[in-house]
Amino acid sequence: MKNTWKERVKESWLINFFKKRTKDSEPAPRESQNVFLERTIENWLMSVNELTYQFSFYQILLSEGYEIIYNSKHNAFEQGKDIVAKKGGNVFAYQLKGGDISNSVWRGGVKAECEELVEYPIINPAISRNTRHKSFLVTNGEIEDTVRLAIDSLNSDKWKENPLNTITKGQLLSRLIKISNDFTPKSPTDYRDFLDLYLTDGQGSLDIPKYTKFISEILQIDNEDVYREERKRNIATASIYTGYIISSFEKYNNHVATIQTLTVLSSYIFALVEKFNLKEKYWLGSYVVIRDKIKEASGMLETEIVDGGFDKMINSIFDGEIGSYRRSLAVSYLLTYKISQILDDDKDCLDIFTVKYFKSITGSLLAWGESALYAFILFFILSIKHEDNSDSYFFLESALKSLIDNNGRQGISGLFSPYFKIDDVIMNNLGLLEEPIEESFVGGSYLIKSIISLLVRHQKKELVSKYWREITYISQLSFKPSKAWQNFIWHCKEGGNTSVFPKQTQSWAELMKEEESWDNKNVPKLLQKYYSFLPYYLLVFPHRINDDNIRFLEDKTLGKK
């Protein structure tokens, strides 16, 4: 599929670069780079709708010192207000629109929404009922003169006490450029990384190593000498750049990649918070909007699947082969969303939940690697939450059996370790890698201990006993970073890999005792506090799945302790 918008971006950079160089006839790489960046931002702004730029607008407000009171999820209760913010004792309400506002657009609905924006008071516990707010109509397009005249007329009459202000493309662009310039890529490589990420195909996965390298630069994770206020701005800047990057995915409604990207961003913010002991006032606002965006994308994925997305997704003759991976990955994201909703006490978590429905879609789960078994664990926890019966253990036993068959003593090459992404596995299994993966995963597993632990917690002695002999042939693998903050980094240089063979003769009582005496001291503190993020974190960082995290996730989901 040809991406003409991407071509336009490239073209516009080239034109501007050329203009700049010929005009000044002096080499000016730094300025030229800024022109590139500005054009990229402009192009991005022109190509997105209000749902997409709302995320970035929110981050602009945060970086400008506003306190966000409300961020709408575009439901009927907005009362014309997408975002409500406070600054210096003043309250501001924003209605966001996409594209040019012509007379017909104004009359077709925007006017009515602006009436609600201006005239309806803000109902929010954080704002006293009679507080006056300043109203803003924001668009990434232009407002036609006739509409401006209409607004002026209303402002001098009906809205005299609370006139409607406007923010259009130019103002939005200059504010975006200002904050984006807070991070000027230091080297051409940084620029290339950003452009590669921004101009990605949009239909596949995020290039996580490239993204994490880029985002680490913006967040200055390795720089100890940064003021906390600057850290706050860096987080907002990283979020804005991420907004540019995910727009490629959003263009295709590629919700999985959007969630993946925002989860990595959240994790890196946690790394920063943990490393520099940042108070919530420096980062929570940004994190909350990222979390909401993850939920929004998850909700859209759910709608797509429920509306027959698996039937509609076929776009190539190769989907007979690759489709099973696509479905499996999508289901694992859906299961993650459901668990996260339960953790958030979100009543919508029950909207599509019936064990029968989930059984029908979990038929799509494919054990393509150890990472894929995480979805089996999630399904187990979900079904236990809703209907504790013997069927719940089917998926857990399937996961254990899959590990024994593949990674046990009879295995041939083993299930791919959690360090391998689904993309690599597909390419390898289809013989498309220039250098096939020759590692053997037989004899070890990163997930087996978590699965055994769940079975022991639920007193499935018979099941554990049935497989114990084969379990003893599989070494339990784990990785522990040297420092707590490194848990949130994609791959860390420092830390220890451990391999433990289970005891050949194992006492059940001892296993039970281990479970009973377990506490959550090894679960990163931030994940304990912001636990609804945990299912996403483990989904996107499957190499961080361990028995401690899984126990904690189960306890929280089932409402224990």
Place this chain on the structure above:
Amino acid sequence: MIIDFQAAKSKLNIFIDAYLRSKIKEKAPFLASLKHSQIKEGDKSYYETEQRINKEIKLQSASGDFSITNAEIKTITLEEILIKVDAVADSMARQMEGGLFKETFEAIEKVGNIIAGNPKLSSEAILQGLEKVQVNFIDDDRSKPHNHTIVAHPNAIRQLLEEGKNQTQEEKLDFERRREVILDKKYEEYMEREGKRKLVD
């Protein structure tokens, strides 16, 4: 600058890397035959013994280098580079396989699995060796022992094959009979070992 073809150079870098690894495999066949896994992150590796003691796995590095003079660099061909890479592969293979044998030998010596007198490789030595090692059986089937691999100097293997050729039918049957007796014993040991792999109250 003069126009350059960086994409081709990048591909060549990847090619050289793959070539080096394939050559190391070729020159260290025993090492290449073993299952291996990569450490993806961290700087340390540990294992826990059956007695639950944590021990660090000492990682060893293998390296090699080659040099190209300023004069050479202008004219050196890919073929000539590959000859230099071959030498590096040779050196690294020696380091890696040498390290493996050294570690293995130390472990064998520690548990006393050494045949006294350092006898030459022969049918007799094979039986003596079989007596000392642990044998597993596929599907718990007595008729399917996991056979071992002999790693030896080519001359020793030639001598062993020669011995086999010169054996009488009776000597061959005797070897087989003695081997079966040892395997019977090994099977018993195996079943006893396997019987311990269980969950108890």
